[in-house]
Amino acid sequence: MNFIVALSCEAKPIINELRLTKQFSPTPFEVFRNDFHQLVVTGIGKVAAAAATGFLLGSSTRKQEVQTYLNVGIAGHGTLQTNTAFIANSISDDQDKAIFYPPQIIDSDFELSRLCTCSHPNQKYEKGLGFDMEAHAFYSIASRSCTRELIQVVKVVSDNEGQSFEYIRPTTVTEYICNHLPSILAFAQELDALAKEISPDLETLGLQERARKLHPFSQSQIFQLDRLINHSRSFDLEEKHLIELIEKSNSPKEAIYNLNTFIDQSRILS
């Protein structure tokens, strides 16, 4: 999971709970990692959020797997009480016509709400609407390279009509995020499980990698080879046989032919 968080006080509970460690290689943003997660502290505002999301997209260490992105932070809201967590099911922007509708696949206990990303702190609390300063920019960048179901925004209400944002303290922000941390992390875990379901099978990728090294395959032959290996996995054909068959072939062309002939016998639904 990739967490995108504007402020250190919002990030702190996640960093502590997941035992993320700060990366000291020179990076334009503060980045924290463990083996499965990374978190970037973006700073406030759309430009910072967009830049940090782009940075995180480019710096992923698990390129073969489908990635998930979660923007966590505080927001103002026109209806919800402070300390209420919600998922943004529509994200608009005060200066951009595009609206994002993150598809909601997971049944969580969070409230669902519309969210508007503003260029400046918002003082007018429109009914039913949340306000933040990053989500739209984050979504616009993340959705360019990741499937939309796996990009989500969770916000905790920090201010509303009755409680102005001017009085929010960093400790209160940390406390709000802490209060919802178990649900936020459970949600993140479910997103990761969904990602796993559509990630390429690592064993298949490994087998394709091994097979490619056995002959000097051309680019289009690699495409055919990968596809044949994929099919062989669909029909549960033995890996050992496939590799032997490719090894015994005298040329890349012959390897493709032999593999095809071998798999052909199985190409029927049981």
Added chain:
Amino acid sequence: MIKNIYFEEKVENHNRAQEFFSRFPKAAKISCNHFKEVFNPSGQNFRLQKKNPSLILASQDGKKVHPIPSKYGVGGTSNFYFSHLFNCLYDCRYCFLQGMFPSAHYVLFINYEEFWDDIRNKADEVSNSPSWFFSGYDCDSLALESTTGFVDFFLPKFSKFPHAFLELRTKSVNTRVLKNREPLPNVIVAFSFTPEEISRQLEHGVPSVSARIKAMHQLATLGWYVGIRIDPVIDCQEFESRYALLFHQLFDKLPQDSLHSVSLGAFRMPYGFFKKMDKLYPEENLFAGKLTKNKNSVSYELEIETKRLDSCRSMLLEYISSEKLFTCEMS
């Protein structure tokens, strides 16, 4: 359970939209200008969305009734389809919807009255011969009936329009809406089938073959015309014996005079759709079968396709006359 209802601003006050809002009071309601803002963006994953689709309420403003390719039909010469709903409750792995639509959300066009106007106009245009209207092209006609009320709305209309025929194509056993009323001679309830073993592998969430046969027999006994759609024909091990058993189960006890038609359809789809489906389910055996690309379409290799269709045809002709048997080709 629907958790999110998106709606086009222009339909917010439509009675049908209001009914939905009160029927799903806990669902979050999200407005949009046009359903395509939610449905069409690139970078959505149909497979993931299928786990929990949302509902989008919209109004179909453009053309609502479309002509159907000439080789598709069950006896009529003027054939049309209409889509009041995009997407389906079920999840058949061979379904072209997953290749055609960017999203698995249900889009329900709630301006039924305008659909009916267009259907009636089309039927009047060709009043010298009966016109056929196929629903269930982009969805299953009955599976979501308890939510959409679509059949409940259209049957009374068709009852007053005997020269217009309606085919409801379905894999659902949710036939209460039909059982509750007098059968109509111009409405055909067409059930689609593959053999049980194939259904179990490929038709996820679909009622069992035996449950569908039972539902079909019940409707036939009540006097409804039924159709049988063997579409798509799927190549499989023990093909002959599986299809032979299916046909036996289908026709055994089916009152012959209630059978309107049987149609056969090959597994065939545009290459672009196939590519997308294959990418969504790279582990799927069906897509690793003996398929071939011909021009812009993917189908079984010609020899297999011909052999399987011929074999089904000759088995079917043991039960029905050739006038009732049709071979449908979508492309």
